[in-house]
Amino acid sequence: MQIMKFKLEDKFYIKEKINLCLGYFDGVHLGHQELIKKANNHIGVFSFEFNNVNLKNKRHLTSLEDKVSLFENLHVEYFFVLSFDEKVKNLSKEEFIVFLKERININKIIVGEDFTFGINKSGNVSTLQKYFTVDVVHLKQINNIKIGSSNIVKLIEEGNIKLANEYLNRFYTITGVVEKGYQEGHKHNFPTANVSLNNYIKPLDGVYACFCLVNNKRYLGMCNVGVHPTINLLKQEILEVNIFSFNEDIYNQKIQIQFVEFIRKEKKFININELYNQLQIDKEKCLQILNSI
Numbered sequence: 284m285q286i287m288k289f290k291l292e293d294k295f296y297i298k299e300k301i302n303l304c305l306g307y308f309d310g311v312h313l314g315h316q317e318l319i320k321k322a323n324n325h326i327g328v329f330s331f332e333f334n335n336v337n338l339k340n341k342r343h344l345t346s347l348e349d350k351v352s353l354f355e356n357l358h359v360e361y362f363f364v365l366s367f368d369e370k371v372k373n374l375s376k377e378e379f380i381v382f383l384k385e386r387i388n389i390n391k392i393i394v395g396e397d398f399t400f401g402i403n404k405s406g407n408v409s410t411l412q413k414y415f416t417v418d419v420v421h422l423k424q425i426n427n428i429k430i431g432s433s434n435i436v437k438l439i440e441e442g443n444i445k446l447a448n449e450y451l452n453r454f455y456t457i458t459g460v461v462e463k464g465y466q467e468g469h470k471h472n473f474p475t476a477n478v479s480l481n482n483y484i485k486p487l488d489g490v491y492a493c494f495c496l497v498n499n500k501r502y503l504g505m506c507n508v509g510v511h512p513t514i515n516l517l518k519q520e521i522l523e524v525n526i527f528s529f530n531e532d533i534y535n536q537k538i539q540i541q542f543v544e545f546i547r548k549e550k551k552f553i554n555i556n557e558l559y560n561q562l563q564i565d566k567e568k569c570l571q572i573l574n575s576i
Contacts, residue, residue, distance in 0.1 A: 284355050288332065288364040291371055291382070300390040301327040301361060303383075305398060309432040310344035311353040313452045314395060314423040319357045321393045321418050327361035328354055329383075334366050342484050344432060344439075344451075349458060363387070376406030380414050391416040425449065442487030442545040454494065454541035457483045457522060461533050464523065473562055475523040476533060478540065480508075485520060490546040492569035495526045496539040503527045505569040506540055509549035514558075525562075527570070544572050 289295070302322035308315050308330050319326060332347055345353065347364065354362055365371060374382070379401050383389060392415045400406040411417045423430045430450045438447040439455060448454050459478035476495075488509035495504045506524040524540050546565055552558040 284351070284359055284362055286351060286362045286364065288366070290366045291368070291374075295386055297327075297361065297387045299325065300388050301325055302391050302393060303327045303329055303387060303389050304393045305329050305400070306395065307331060307432075308345075308350060310435055310451055311350060311357075312344075312430055312432065312435060312450050314420075314430045316357065316452060317420050317423055318393050318395065319354075319359060321420055325390065326357075326359045327363060327387065328359050329363040329365070329387075331367040331371070332364050334368055342436075342482050344435060344455070344484055346458065346482070349456070353453075373402050376401030376410050379406065380410075384414070389415055391418055393418045393420060395420050396422055436484050439484050439486050442489060442548075444486065444491065444542045444545050448542070454543060455486070456539050456541045457481075458537060458539045459522070460535060460537050463534060464521075473525050473559060474530075475507075475525050476538060478522045478524065478538065480520060480522055486542060487545070487548070488520065489548040490565050492543045492546060492572045493524060494541040494543060494573065495524055495529075496541070497526070497529070497531070497533060497536070502529050503570065503573045504529075504540075505546070505565055506542070507549060511549075514555065525566070527566070543576070 287295070302325050304318045304322055304327065306315065306318070308328065319328070330350070333341060351362065392411055394408060394411065394417065396408060396419050398408060398411075408417060408419055428434065435447050435450050438444075438450070444455060457478065457480065459481055461476045461478060464475065464477040486508050490505060490507050493504050493506045495502045504524050504526040506522060508522055509520050510518070511523070522540060524538075546568055552561065
C-alpha cells in the first residue's frame with residue numbers, strides 16, 4: 284500500500300485510475316469496510332490527519348498507524364492523508380472538488396449516504412454526483428441501529444465491548460508502549476504491563492478479558508482500566524494488562540491490547556488480600572472466556 288501524507292498546497296498527480304473512498308474512517312468499522320469492498324479494485328482511501336492543537340488531542344478509535352494496518356488487510360492500494368488545518372476546514376465544496384480532480388485520476392467515488400464535505404458541511408452526495416461517478420453505500424445497521432463511529436464510542440464508554448466489537452468486526456484494540464509502574468503486582472504474582480491510553484477512546488473503568496500481542500505473538504490476559512483505588516490511587520486512568528503465562532521484560536516495547544469482554548467495574552477493596560483474591564476469580568473467568576474463542 285502506498286501512503287501519501289500531504290498538505291493542501293502540495294502538488295502531485297496520481298495517473299492510475301482510482302476508485303476512491305472518502306471519509307475519516309475512525310474505527311474502520313463494518314460500514315467503512317462496506318465502502319472499501321464496493322471499491323473492489325484499484326482502491327484508494329482519502330482521509331485526514333488532525334494537526335490543529337485543539338484537534339490533535341481528540342480521542343479516537345484508531346490511530347493513523349492502526350488505520351494503515353487495517354487498510355492493508357483490506358487490500359487498499361493508496362492511502363491519501365490530508366493534513367487537516369484551518370485552510371482545509373474553510374474549503375468550499377467547489378474548492379474541495381477541484382483539489383481532488385487536480386491530484387487524483389478518479390474512476391469513481393464511493394461514500395456513505397450521509398457523507399458531507401466543505402465548510403459548514405455544505406457539500407453532500409448530490410454535490411459529488413455533479414462531477415463524478417458516485418457509488419453510494421447505504422448506512423449499515425444491526426438491529427435497526429446505525430453502525431457508526433459515534434455509536435461505537437458510546438458502547439465502549441459504557442463497557443459494552445462485545446457489541447462494539449461486533450460493529451467493528453474485530454476486537455477493539457489499544458496500542459501503546461509499556462511503561463514502568465509501581466510494580467505492586469509482581470509481589471502477588473499478578474505482574475502488569477502499564478500502557479498509556481494516549482488519545483484512544485477510554486473504555487469504562489473496570490476489568491476486561493483481553494488478548495495481548497507482543498512481538499506478533501498473541502497471549503491470553505486480563506486488563507484493568509482505571510486508577511487502581513485500592514493501592515496508590517492515581518490522578519489519571521491508565522491501562523494495565525496482566526499477560527498470562529508470560530514473564531519477559533517488555534518495558535519500552537510496543538504492545539497491542541485487544542478487548543474481548545467486560546468482566547466487572549473497578550472498585551476499592553478493603554485490603555490488598557481482598558483485591559488479589561478477586562483478581563484470581565477474574566482470571567479464571569477470563570480464561571474461560573478466552574479459551575472458548
